[in-house]
Amino acid sequence: MKKFFLLLFIIFSISSYAQSVVIQTKFPTENQKKLIDELIEVSGYTNSLMKTANLLLFRKSIQHENGKSFEILSTDEKKIILEHIRDSYLRQGKLYLDFINLSEDNLQNLIKFYIENSNLKSSNYVFVSDIIIHNLDNEISIEVNKTLKEKSTK
Numbered sequence: 380m381k382k383f384f385l386l387l388f389i390i391f392s393i394s395s396y397a398q399s400v401v402i403q404t405k406f407p408t409e410n411q412k413k414l415i416d417e418l419i420e421v422s423g424y425t426n427s428l429m430k431t432a433n434l435l436l437f438r439k440s441i442q443h444e445n446g447k448s449f450e451i452l453s454t455d456e457k458k459i460i461l462e463h464i465r466d467s468y469l470r471q472g473k474l475y476l477d478f479i480n481l482s483e484d485n486l487q488n489l490i491k492f493y494i495e496n497s498n499l500k501s502s503n504y505v506f507v508s509d510i511i512i513h514n515l516d517n518e519i520s521i522e523v524n525k526t527l528k529e530k531s532t533k
Contacts, residue, residue, distance in 0.1 A: 423501075431507075
């Protein structure tokens with residue numbers, strides 16, 4: 380019985396210790412914010428992101444049934460969804476979080492790279508992580524589902 384209580388005490392101690400760990404949220408420094416703002420400007424990041432959002436929305440607005448394709452969203456509904464996405468991504472805080480893991484040196488190198496290759500901005504070519512695309516895709520899915528739900532309740 381003593382062994383059982385000892386084992387129970389150890390398990391309880393370990394589980395209570397594990398719950399006391401606090402996860403620190405990482406925020407960019409002021410210098411990182413300035414560099415991120417500059418990178419967004421020189422790379423044309425926002426325009427490229429919106430073009431990607433437009434392509435993702437187009438893919439989600441087409442439904443296939445019985446060998447036929449049809450649009451489930453009107454042009455106006457798509458415009459409203461893209462405006463919501465644009466508003467969401469134009470809030471600087473969200474864009475800062477997209478680049479939070481880059482060091483100041485990496486940010487400066489990316490800025491230099493885009494300045495030296497200005498044709499990348501005009502062709503809307505940016506480097507993004509899978510996480511950014513995944514988050515954008517999820518936001519579009521949420522907006523599409525919300526629009527379809529509103530449509531079905533009318």
